[in-house]
Amino acid sequence: MAPQTRMCSADNLAKDLSGKTYIVTGANSGVGLEVTRQLARQKAAVIMACRNTRAAQPLADEINEKDDGNAKVMALDLGSLASVREFVTAFNEGHDGLDGLVNNAGVMNTPKGVTDDGFETQFGVNHLGPFLLSELLLPVLKASAPSRIIATSSVYHENGDLDFDDLNWTARKYDGFQAYHDSKLALVLYARHLGQRLEDSGVTSVSLHPGWVQSNLASHTMPLWVQNFLAYPVLKLMGMISPWEGAQTTLHCLLDDGVTAHNGAYFSQVGTLYKNKADRPGGWPMASPSRFVGDDALGARLYDVSAELVGLT
Numbered sequence: 001m002a003p004q005t006r007m008c009s010a011d012n013l014a015k016d017l018s019g020k021t022y023i024v025t026g027a028n029s030g031v032g033l034e035v036t037r038q039l040a041r042q043k044a045a046v047i048m049a050c051r052n053t054r055a056a057q058p059l060a061d062e063i064n065e066k067d068d069g070n071a072k073v074m075a076l077d078l079g080s081l082a083s084v085r086e087f088v089t090a091f092n093e094g095h096d097g098l099d100g101l102v103n104n105a106g107v108m109n110t111p112k113g114v115t116d117d118g119f120e121t122q123f124g125v126n127h128l129g130p131f132l133l134s135e136l137l138l139p140v141l142k143a144s145a146p147s148r149i150i151a152t153s154s155v156y157h158e159n160g161d162l163d164f165d166d167l168n169w170t171a172r173k174y175d176g177f178q179a180y181h182d183s184k185l186a187l188v189l190y191a192r193h194l195g196q197r198l199e200d201s202g203v204t205s206v207s208l209h210p211g212w213v214q215s216n217l218a219s220h221t222m223p224l225w226v227q228n229f230l231a232y233p234v235l236k237l238m239g240m241i242s243p244w245e246g247a248q249t250t251l252h253c254l255l256d257d258g259v260t261a262h263n264g265a266y267f268s269q270v271g272t273l274y275k276n277k278a279d280r281p282g283g284w285p286m287a288s289p290s291r292f293v294g295d296d297a298l299g300a301r302l303y304d305v306s307a308e309l310v311g312l313t
């Protein structure tokens, strides 16, 4: 039987978030949409940072009408550093504060390709785009402290093994899953490094695994109709959870008072794919199973390399 899903506490889901502002990337589907809906239900202003604004707008309209929410769509393509910069400029022009940045958007097992700036797609979209976004939003997050940055990683970061000599997969035969694992390791390493940098700033940075969630993420691996109709009963028995269940760890990390004591930590929903069975029930927080995550020199190296690649140095 699949292990029990971890749920954010009722107290956290009942908090009045009036006056607070959150950015959720990839808010138009899956986990990000459920996080957005919940934050809006709790009366927060939510910026839905999406690349497909036409798909996102009707969802924002529905949230605002049905739940009397305050969701607003803003364009953000994480595969374009120019788009990230434009987003931050537009956000800063229209807002005075930011209580939480949820770096939720991601892609998995994409065909070999590059972002607008020439980076391997998954390293670019899953790590470098959110890296630049986080760094550019740090001033407003610090000014709004207490505030939080959430990095949606994956249980798969356990398999990550960054090749700093070939981050763009030009010298190796491309492996779409390994590139995903590497990008998700980068998120955990960066969240930890950021947590250390931000100690005593009032900004809390954490990473998380949302669970194995029925969403559009598998679209490059199998047709979604196969996942959602043919295979779903079996996948559910194997531990696949709904987007609402998948939103719980993010909501916990954003809303629980205890999280601030764990700057840089990794939080996990149940994870049937952990190699070590003891890790499968997850934990809030839990020790990362990756042998690389405790390596602070590696975190510092990733920060330096990423900063240079996105033009921050």
Ligand SMILES: NC(=O)c1ccc[n+]([C@@H]2O[C@H](COP(=O)([O-])OP(=O)(O)OC[C@H]3O[C@@H](n4cnc5c(N)ncnc54)[C@H](OP(=O)(O)O)[C@@H]3O)[C@@H](O)[C@H]2O)c1
Binding pocket: 025, 026, 027, 028, 029, 030, 031, 032, 049, 050, 051, 052, 076, 077, 078, 079, 104, 105, 106, 107, 108, 125, 152, 153, 154, 155, 209, 210, 211, 212, 213, 214, 215, 216, 217, 218
């Ligand atoms: N589902 C799982 O089992 C699972 C497990 C572990 C971790 N995760 C992580 O959880 C996060 C949410 O995924 P999900 O499961 O909710 O999948 P999803 O339904 O596919 O949602 C991913 C979101 O990211 C957006 N996105 C993709 N590329 C983007 C870009 N270049 N710029 C801006 N937004 C972009 C997508 O926008 P479009 O609609 O325009 O494509 C979509 O809104 C991801 O980071 C994923 O890696 C998921």
